Amino acid sequence: MNFSDIKKIKDKILNGYQITKEEAINLSQTGNIETLYYSANQIRANFCGSLFEMCCIINDVFDKCSEDCAWCPMSSLSKVNYTMYEQFDFDREIKMINEIHKQGVKLLEYCTNQKNLNNLQLNHAIEQLNKFSEATKIKICASCGSLSYDQLKRLKEETKVNIYHCNLETSPDFYKKVCTTNNQESKVETLKNAKKLGFEIWSGGIIGMGETMTDRIDFALKLRELEPKTITLNILFPFAGTPLEKQPRMNSQDILTTFAIFRFINPRAKIRLGRGRSLIKIIEKEALRAGINSSVVGELFVNAQPEEIENDKQRFEEEGFIISK
Template sequence: MKEENIIEELKQKIEAGGQITREEALALSRVENKKALYEAAGAIRDRFVGRYFDTCSIVNARSGRCSENCKWCAQSAVFKTHVQEYELIDEESCMELARLNAKYGVNKFSFVTSGRSLSNKNIDKLCEYAVKIKQEMKINLCASMGLLTKEQLKRLKEAGITRYHCNLETSRRYFPTLCTSHTTDEKIETIRHAIELGMEVCSGGIIGMGETMEDRVNLALTVRELGVKSIPMNVLNPIPGTPLEGAAPLADEEVLTTVAVFRFINPDAFLRFAGGRALIAHIEEDAIRAGINSAIVGDLLTTIGSKVMEDMEKVKRLGFTTDGI
């Protein structure tokens, strides 16, 4: 069967309400007609999610001092990365960042903290910030605070935080080669707690850490099985001082193919540009055409992000709306 026929056949399967298998996803990743693959993925996105482009921003609410040994991360205390360290952002700084993002029309604002989990004292403090933000401005709130208990997640929800982020990072097979201080199962337990509480979940991963395409497909299948509808797609930005500082960059085609395959597997999800955006700035528009429909805008955690208004103008020029859902 010709490649164009394989792509079209699987596209029609998805449009009819079906799901592609691991073997079919890997077959898609190997097609030589990449243009047809990307166009089909973009069409699937338009069919299931439309032309709305979701935006979110993050505040580095607790920085450094992390006990975990994730090989990609500048926040780990195990590695010498010279990242800024502080226990908790002050209220005034947090409120001002939230105001700026609300002013720009960003849809979601997320508290992101370093560490395996967050202390109840710090959770209570950030919940106080969340309540004040919701009282003052129109913006949705998210949180990424590690491996929290169900009771801690409930506290976040009561404060007005409606989405919880916990990246699986890579496949279950590959994760232990990158981190030994916690497991994929612990992450999934946190995700399931959030789902049980009625929170939305954001979970994706990082590509370019030495994983195979099969690892990426397995990650995409896992988040599909969990019912995740917001999937961050990070491209590794090698941080000096981490074990992955010498990782070779991915070819543009590999990045775009990964995006398209994720879209075939998760047709109605928001595939989100996240970390490493500066490394793929020259193909961002191609990635949007291949299925991306959301992004973290503004400054990122420990690397340079993007300018909010430039992002808004770019996606509108490509035919998307950024007005809140």
């Protein structure tokens, strides 16, 4: 696609058009990558403005997971010593959350590490979420796997949480190659049920697991059907001891093109840099100019230090973003 083809598609999107898979493939193959990134940035500016959202993540770990997700250090296939994920120290985390909240981190994502929580685990998650709500003013999102309708209903009725996150992870076809014990349909159902119950829904996944650009486009199109408010794009962190430990890294151009294509397909979503952000530090500035408008801070627990947050804020503001109040 040449400069004017990309511009024409961008203008159509600004007028409400939804691009087709074929158009997305053609865009991803353009030699005019600067135009592609610049246009993605214009789409972001048009639909989302300059607000930038920073989010922190906290992992609440139960037993090692029974699923076989190839990327995950907690999976049944992983040889990673999962005690690295020690239970968090609640008081210490609250202190840190309150500090970074004052600095502009407005969202806390509470994640558990199981596909399906049993009732005891769900009780625990509800208890933790309520403790966070009482001790902080930060907005909280729950990410507790493929909960059933009734479990989501409990979460809605027994906590103040209004956001539910469930990752589709990748395209429907590629998913089967990296996870055989779970399926994407249950995730879609969870997201649909969460929406029905009045949750704002978030989703996303991982890039760099060996999928093709067409897989990534299928993934973005699948997300478009569900209309999540936020799409988190994690970059595979190839943990030693997981089946994907030797997966070659994606090159920078493919990463930036993926971000831009996600923006062309999901113009209104917040597109968030997720885990693995540290692996792409050298192209972070370019990513912020290719459609990204949100980022996690810290990688595993709420471990971002106040100085790091200040540096991050400065980087985002230098690109013209305003940190969400």
